[in-house]
Amino acid sequence: MDAIRTEALAKSFDGLGAVDNLTLTVAEGEIFGLVGPDGAGKTTTMRLLSAIMDPTSGDAWVAGHHIVKEAEEIKEEIGYMSQRFGLYADLTVLENINFYADIYGVPRKDRVEKIDRLLAFSNLTPFRKRLAGNLSGGMKQKLGLACALIHTP
Secondary structure, three states, rough: OOOEEEEEEEEEEEOOOEEEEEEEEEEEEOOOOOOOOOOOOHHHHHHHHHHHOOEEEEEEEOOOOOOOHHHHHHHHHOOOOOOOOOOOOOOHHHHHHHHHHHHOOOOOOHHHHHHHHHHHHOOOOHOOOOOOHOHHHHHHHHHHHHHHOOOOO
C-alpha cells in the first residue's frame, strides 16, 4: 500500500495557486522530502495531506484514507506539528497536553502513563506546571511535539 498518493492535487487562495496539479506516490517505508523556496507550497501540501484543509481540486490518500472523505481517520493515524507555536500560552504544559488528549479522544485511563512518557522524552517533566507562554522557543517546540504525539499516531 502507498503511504501517500495524490492525483492532480491543487489548492488556490483567492485565485492564487499555492499547489498546482501535484501528482505523486510515496511508498510505505520510503523517506520523502518536500524541498523548495518560500512560497513553493510545501506547508500547504502538508496541510492538505494532514486533512487540515480541503483541496480546491484533485484527490489524495494518506495511509489508504481519502483526505476529504476520511479526514478524521487520517487525523488518528498521523501527528501534525506546525512550524508556528499553535498551543495555548495561558495554559500550563500539562493542561495543553490534556487539551490535545481530549481532542484526540485519548482515554483518561491511558493518559497518565502516556503523558509521563512524553514529558520524560521531551525533558519537560520539571516544567509541567509552567505556562506555555513562559517557555523558551525550543521548549515550545517540544511541547508541540508532545501534543502531536499524545494519541500515538
